[in-house]
Amino acid sequence: MRTAAERLGYSTNRLARGLRRQTTETIGMVVPDIANPFFPAVIKAVETEARSVGLTLLLCDSGNDVAQEADALRRLVDHQIDGMIISVCDRIASRQAVAFTADRLPLVQIDRQTVGGSGYLVGVDQVDSVNRILRHLREQGYRRYAYITAGLEISTARQRLEAFVAHLRSSDPGVERRVLVGEFSIEWGYEATRRLLEAGSGQDEQLPDALVCADDLIAVGAVQCLRQRGIRVPDEVAVTGFDDTVLATASRPQLTTVRQPLDLLGRAAVGLLRRAIQEPRMPARSTVLPAELVVRESSVRSNLPAKLPRTM
Amino acid sequence: MRTAAERLGYSTNRLARGLRRQTTETIGMVVPDIANPFFPAVIKAVETEARSVGLTLLLCDSGNDVAQEADALRRLVDHQIDGMIISVCDRIASRQAVAFTADRLPLVQIDRQTVGGSGYLVGVDQVDSVNRILRHLREQGYRRYAYITAGLEISTARQRLEAFVAHLRSSDPGVERRVLVGEFSIEWGYEATRRLLEAGSGQDEQLPDALVCADDLIAVGAVQCLRQRGIRVPDEVAVTGFDDTVLATASRPQLTTVRQPLDLLGRAAVGLLRRAIQEPRMPARSTVLPAELVVRESSVRSNLPAKLPRTM
């Protein structure tokens, strides 16, 4: 019978049904930048999980813009979705729109989150991730670290920076470190590296020998700049990325990076959201998943054995 | 007053409004694979344009699966969107779901299209693109071409293949050419190249000296395989991609590729859709935009001057 109805071209009007039942079996998702290859991977994970439990995912891109993000949230809410999954673009400035939204429907924050950490949160352990990178670089004999990052209004970028600083402060109090703040892009990775090299010209030994980058895009830009100046990666300078996007294996040398468990992340976010939808007064809850260090060419010296040189 | 209402936390229920007005100021978009970096770029272009004219874009991924695509279309239609923009996953098998959808609302096909070409279409001139690649390779002195492509159920892959064959048939009737059909992925690019090398071992002069790849992912895989075997790109073998994704500049050597005018594509698709929404009986219409060849390192011999060797 249902098939008969379908054959006749009938299909139920979800608008009307939603109006009556007050549920649309649809959830919204807002991401900061769909052009950043990390987010399509997150989206895929969330959508796969959503579909498998019968939910439609409606997606919007906020273009790293708080106003646009607020607009996308409002529009999705107005569409009477049942819940929202969001990766916010600004840990402070996004709070208002997030609060507004969370006020009228269940909302789960995934990956990039607002400060304060109230509500339902799903993310990856950034501190642990950075520690793994730094331990690895140290084992490979690299000593003078620089951190190239996107703007610190992005929660993950800031967490990684704080972890970077804290780690070095405790493990190598006197160690060289520099921090450059920009954005998640190849261009910025290139530019930041250019600035590092420029600043260090004349006193070559002061140049960092390891560039810790806040994502793969930045790392690719860094590698490009180094190669262009004839600086060998990883023999002279190591470069690490973050996210294990398709770029990590496409670039030369292949990037050492941190792989986040996206499937688990998506599953956790959708699961949490569904529980919140079923149980309106569910208490706040936060899930933190561990990431995995993927060691590739960009941080393993090829001609030198991987040994620890003596510290002075 | 409107601000006052908003301050009180009121926001209009688009479901109810849509039910009454029979319009939701929302359009749907379905793409075959959001993980393929080409599509986020297309999505961005479409969404930017949609937002600028006051339309919300609701996005679904069909995961290269016809059933999932049909499901996404149905769900979006059921949400009473005003129109649909789709890049289909199968030029034949997607026809039914597309027809079903186009039957109840305006639908514009973008990039990958169903065969027959009825309705509203927006795409890029694939024949011209391939011709530009082949003319360029010929000018650079490459002679033995292979084409590595995704499945021919994808309209653009097939058009490119047909153009490849037609071009070589007319310009170089006796020229060496081979075609390998797989999917849009780095893995396939690698595997296809491995097969080419394997088949050619023992008779080295039969190996192709130019690998024309149906997208950047495939090209990256091809380059990886060649480098691993110690075959120099572009000095011994040229590799070209398609789409000018972020991969093209991230990979080493940087890829010669075809850049599609995505902004224009997005603008054309949204414009066409809006006109079709306003004027229900608007006649079918097809827009074909020219693409641009971007020459980078992977097809320009570095040590040899770019000259035409004599044909035998």
Next chain:
DNA sequence: GTGAAAGCGCTAACAT
């Protein structure tokens, strides 16, 4: 001008 009423397509509750 302002206000009341009908109805979009559906479903849940109620009546038969």
Next chain:
DNA sequence: ATGTTAGCGCTTTCAC
């Protein structure tokens, strides 16, 4: 089991 009715929140119409 099957049929009928009321109403979800909005907009449009029609009456005042």
